[in-house]
């Protein structure tokens with residue numbers, strides 16, 4: 001067995017067509033250490049599946065969406081030289097998908113939703129392995145549910161690290177001698193064997209978890225950009241790729257909106273010191289970003305991120321001046337509903353905090369329930385229409401002149417809340433969603449151009 005193991009993850013755009021999978025095949029062939037390949041669903045497929053799972057649709061609308069998924073999958077099959085065996089297996093999966101989509105309880109049962117939404121990765125991994133074999137790479141499609149044990153929090157499942165390690169060492173490691181293992185990102189199974197998912201964008205997390213479980217030294221995230229940039233290149237064409245980042249900086253960027261990485265990806269990397277590479281599967285020769293424990297440089301400003309759709313909650317009670325347990329009661333309610341609070345400020349009688357509010361998600365429903373419960377103990381004001389813009393860097397709170405440069409840049413904007421992170425890597429602003437793009441641009445100009 002290779003002394004050095006690499007896990008390579010390919011995202012939705014890399015797995016979109018026969019030709020983009022061909023690019024991935026060349027990347028895999030170029031690194032003999034790559035023994036596990038984690039794939040996402042082909043671009044667009046998970047969105048279609050989420051629509052099927054979460055929307056009340058007529059049977060004709062269901063048929064139309066299923067048809068769109070079939071078109072994506074069958075376009076890949078159509079280019080295989082020997083399609084028949086794969087076609088038969090794909091048809092079995094498409095029948096399972098259609099049955100789930102038509103299930104009368106699909107919009108109400110999270111276990112069924114996860115079973116349905118996982119189908120994208122189950123199909124793409126089948127096709128991906130077949131394309132690899134046509135490129136002369138010995139490849140086997142492996143059902144990740146045999147090893148990726150999670151709890152039963154459907155749609156946002158949490159991994160059971162000890163069981164994953166044990167199962168991966170027993171079932172996955174021996175397989176790596178024979179061929180490259182192609183498996184599904186984003187998908188897991190609970191103790192009863194029911195399919196779970198790790199939350200949108202969770203394939204990066206799967207790759208890092210499997211890398212940790214098999215003691216891999218590196219984990220590659222292949223996507224549609226040539227690394228992690230100073231800010232989302234879709235916001236400004238002045239954004240530039242970063243050669244190097246620390247685990248902490250990357251975790252902060254992911255948490256505060258850099259979609260290129262799932263927020264939990266850095267946890268396994270940090271625990272086991274696994275170097276993470278981010279690069280473009282279309283242009284691998286252009287290099288990418290290495291995320292490592294110790295960087296050669298720790299600049300004051302590394303990057304700017306934006307996290308959209310934040311809800312700002314202010315809770316107020318005159319009792320706070322006397323009641324020591326008030327803050328605890330508020331955060332107990334928040335924790336009970338599994339909501340994560342990002343930014344917090346307090347005054348004598350009020351506390352303001354932001355909650356993430358992605359549309360059409362479970363947390364939107366939970367937000368409503370949480371707020372109803374909060375109103376039983378205090379006055380609650382909810383403000384919507386905010387984004388959080390974050391400057392990620394190092395020692396921003398203690399270096400002279402660093403924060404003043406940031407504040408000077410944003411002086412023309414109304415800043416609803418300002419927060420230095422509890423760690424030295426983060427300075428965040430809550431701003432109106434109509435301003436956030438401009439705030440990112442002026443900060444980028446001031447700090448990086």
Ligand SMILES: Nc1ncnc2c1ncn2[C@@H]1O[C@H](COP(=O)(O)OP(=O)(O)O)[C@@H](O)[C@H]1O
Pocket residue numbers: 010011012013014040201222223224225227228229230231232233234257258259260261303
């Ligand atoms: N700081 C950043 N650096 C690079 N890409 C970023 C950053 N912030 C946001 N992105 C966005 O992340 C996208 C890649 O993530 P994603 O679409 O989830 O890819 P994949 O499907 O390969 O997982 C890029 O196209 C880019 O627009």
Ligand SMILES: N[C@@H](CC(=O)OP(=O)(O)O)C(=O)O
Pocket residue numbers: 010011012013040041046047120185186199200201202203204
């Ligand atoms: N397919 C899932 C998981 C994922 O990580 O996808 P991607 O790597 O394309 O962001 C999603 O769309 O959420």
